[in-house]
Amino acid sequence: MTGTVLVLATRGSKLALKQAAITSELITAAHPDVTIKIRTVKTTGDKDRRPFTEIGGKGLFTSEVEREVAEGRAHLAVHSAKDLTAAIGPGCTIAAVPPRERVEDVIVGGSGSAMDRLSSLPAGARVGTSSIRRRALLAEARGDLECVEFRGNLDTRLRKIAEGEVDAALLAAAGIARLGSWDDADPAPLDPTWWVPPPGQGALAIEARADDTEVLALLGALDDPAARATLEVERAFSQRLEGSCSVPLGCFAQVDGDRLVVTGYIGHPSGTNAIRDRISGGLRDARAIGVELAEAIIAGGGDDILDELGGEPDR
Structure with a gap:
């Protein structure tokens, strides 16, 4: 893609622009002939200052940015992975997950x-x-x-x-x-095995259209296998529990050699009921491990919390 200009969609906040700059630097380091043009987008979360639980669910900081990619106004987008909805925007995919920042x-x-x-x-x-x-x-x-x-x-x-x-x-x-x-x-x-962070915290998710083979190939150079595996297991955990802004939910995955060690958490807003569990498994089984951990949380009493909070998991 010599001499190519790629449009990168992002929110306009100071942190989002920093993350876009990090992504741009990673791309140009791997592909010096590629130029990145930043396209800033205002999201629902930027415009609506009410508490997140009142606005309604996840996607508050990602949906409009994803739409820029899906509708062809941008080639790629970068998100804080913790802000992504359980399902990626239509026609899009997580093309790369760079090395992860601190998760705590x-x-x-x-x-x-x-x-x-x-x-x-x-x-x-x-x-x-x-x-x-x-x-x-x-x-x-x-x-x-x-x-x-x-x-x-x-x-x-x-x-x-x-x-x-x-x-x-x-x-x-x-x-x-x-x-x-x-x-x-x-x-x-705070100790992430006790004070469990949200799925995806510290990870960047670089998104592109699923059918844009040239951009997907270019972004593949940015993908970090450990970051990809930990994000995949954490997202699988969240997806199984249908994680939203109304359910206190956390998942923390670590790579230990060729294995993943994963801690899951679900709590009640009152603090009176909290369930934690930890399992491990092979790196190649990231998604299955996330689902297995979610099932263990459900079996351990998480279903009662989900039923009360209106976040019953997909059966």
């Missing part, structure tokens, strides 16, 4: 380890998060703390912490790392 959630505010920070917060302290999963995990760990709706870009959130609008905040490590704000934020990572 972090707590920002206070000092010391994550557990030190959690335990030292006084009763009634205000903790910022926009995620029902983080709310459920916080309620399980410290039911005496107050969760505060907390949206905005990273700079805005750090400012709110510094100004005392909240006492601490729960954020994704990946966004802080990608934006080069680790020292400013001073985050403390």
Whole structure:
């Protein structure tokens, strides 16, 4: 594809543009004769500032971007993989998953380890998060703390912490790392086998049309087998449980040699009921492992949580 110009669709947020820049650099490093043109798109999640559970489900930050690819206005798109819906947009596919960034959630505010920070917060302290999963995990760990709706870009959130609008905040490590704000934020990572991150956190999903063989071949050079396998198992887990913004759901996969070790979590927003399980299996069986783990979670009582929250899994 010598001399080719490819249009890359992305949201216009600071983090999304950074992820687009990372993707562009990976492409041009592998294919120096390719030029990338960025096409920014406003999504429902960008325009609607209500809590995610009120807006309705996943796809808030991806659907409009996917449409640019599906309808031919862009050759590819890059997403935070955790934002993708269970089903990829019509006619599209995940063409590449580059090496993954840190997957953990972090707590920002206070000092010391994550557990030190959690335990030292006084009763009634205000903790910022926009995620029902983080709310459920916080309620399980410290039911005496107050969760505060907390949206905005990273700079805005750090400012709110510094100004005392909240006492601490729960954020994704990946966004802080990608934006080069680790020292400013001073985050403390939470153990992902207990404080289980959402499926796909820390991964970039590069999407293209399923029938665009030239672009698919070009993007294949960016695909990292370990990142692909961990994303596949986590998405299979979420798909089996029909994960949405109304169900506190987490999945964390690690590569150990030629095997995957995977932790799954489902919780109740009240923090009174949480189910975790862990299984392992061969790298080649990623999807099957994700489904098996989801089945174990269901059998362990996850079906009761799903029934109550209206997220009953696909039978």
